[in-house]
Amino acid sequence: MHNKLFKLFLPISVFTFSLFLLMNLGLIDLLRSSKLAFGLLISGFFTIGTIVFIMLSELKRFKYLNKRYEKILRFISNIEPTIDLKFFMDKVFDFALELTATRFGTICISTNDGNWEFISMKGYNKEFLKDIHFEEECFEHLKCENSEIKVIEDILQSSRIPKHIRKIIKSELKDTPKKSILGIFRHGKEVLGFITIDYMKEKVDFSSETLELLKLLLKISALFISAKKDYERRMIFQKEVIRSMIRIIELKDKYTKGHSERVANISVKIAKRLGLSAEDVDMVHWVGIIHDIGKVGIPDEILNKAMKLTKEEYEIVKKHPTLGEQVINQMSYLKDLAPIVRHHHEKWDGTGYPDGLKGKEIPLLSRILAVADAFDAMTSDRSYRKALSIEEALNEIKKNSGIQFDPEIVDAFLDVLSIYEEENLV
Ligand SMILES: [Fe+2]
Structure with a gap:
């Protein structure tokens, strides 16, 4: 559009400019009295108008493009692989x-x-x-x-x-x-x-x-x-590595076979009941799978000991959340889960480990995990004791609501359990 206008008015401009040149060369008196002068004046205004119009159009086009480029730049600056x-x-x-x-x-x-x-x-x-x-x-x-x-x-x-x-x-x-x-x-x-x-x-x-x-x-x-795609492929790879590590741990500790998957499933249901975002639900699933990954560094004879652990042995077992945190920190795609793993044995009243965090100082997903983990541990056989019944385990959880566990999470867990009981959640 601009080019067409330019091509149309360029000859007029050249013509007008030439005539003005002639006027300055001494033909001004002749032209002033003739109709040609009037024509020249009109075409002169016309040409100036055209030039102004073209300049304004170009300015408008420039502004339009600038706005688009700015939008693209803003768009690029907000891109993240997540x-x-x-x-x-x-x-x-x-x-x-x-x-x-x-x-x-x-x-x-x-x-x-x-x-x-x-x-x-x-x-x-x-x-x-x-x-x-x-x-x-x-x-x-x-x-x-x-x-x-x-x-x-x-x-x-x-x-x-x-x-x-x-x-x-x-x-x-x-x-x-x-x-x-x-x-x-x-x-x-x-x-x-x-x-x-x-x-x-x-x-x-x-x-x-x-x-x-x-x-x-x-x-x-x-x-x-x-x-x-690259990010997703790597993430799938890292998650598969983690799953394999968990399977190895579960082979080491024969009493915890399937524990991680069950904790993950219960945690997801609690998180959904609490109305957490899809991102948090996905996180709690993965943290459920990997929460005990630190057990990879605990000797087999302690993990599988048939009798009650000594004080020293228990201190070694208590290292698994921090060992787990260290392992997860090595996995760039799962790094966000590291603090949740670290705090999954904290207690609502501040008597847990490793940091003795209290109440809402404990990350929300760790608090969810604590309830799911305790419930599954109580309802599974261990080397040193037989599994509790579901009723007994529920009574323990209720008894410790507000002491070991976040009461809101216990309530959500009890709701989930009553909803899914018939679907064999446990
Ligand atoms: Fe644990």
Whole structure:
């Protein structure tokens, strides 16, 4: 638009400027009296107006781009590997649609198990697209695309989309896109997903700046998806290592077989009952699994001793929360769990170990763990005693509410137990 105006008015400006030059060269008197002078004056004003208009338009465009770049920068500065992938891609998607001024589009991502799924969409039937899972080879051709961005006419007729998928999508749509921007999330040679930005009308004008901004967004998103996948793969690996370590401990201490999983399950149910966030529920699950990992450093003969422990032996066993904290601190992805592991044997009245914390000084998840751990320990056989009945264990927990345990957590535990009793929680 600006270029067209510029091309139109440039000759007028040159013409006007030349005439003014002639006026200064002595033809001024002749021109002042003629109609040409009037014409010149008008065209002069017209030219100045045009230049001002172009300058204002350029300023407006500059401000618009500046705002967009600022938004992208703000977006980048808030990226962390812990952000949920779906949340991140929804943000990218909203941004891309705002940038391209349309209300139709999709984002499809390749998943860790080698499939593809639509995770963000607008203008299309969400439930329908969400249920479509494509196999890896469906989008093999994306690897051959030589550019990150392509503008495609009538994308559903294009061979870029596998025929059977085109058929499924077409059958659902009332109106099919006339023009689309196809953007690929690529990291190195790996294709991680794609975005389609669709227009239902043929005449659409994208500025080159819009496409450049979109490319930048694709690049940032690809880096994030790649880092996120890497993070998740490492986290899965570390969690598997931890699970294996726990199994080894449970082999060392034959009386605690399955204890960690049971503590994790009970803790999750208490956390849900307390209305904790999904993140906290996930944390308490993992801390339930790993809470006794420090027992790896306790001699087998103490762990499996058939008689009551001596004072010295008990002091050695009491080291397992701090040993556990040290192990967890080595695992970058589970570091947040280390203090919870450290304090899982603290008592509400301050008589626990290792730090003698009192009441709400003890981390909430440690307080949950304490109740779940005690209940499972009491209802399991130990080398030195037989398991208590559920009723006896419950009486012990109730008796120690406000002494050993946080009363609110005991109440939540009792609620959970009554709800799940019939489902064989215990
Ligand atoms: Fe423990």
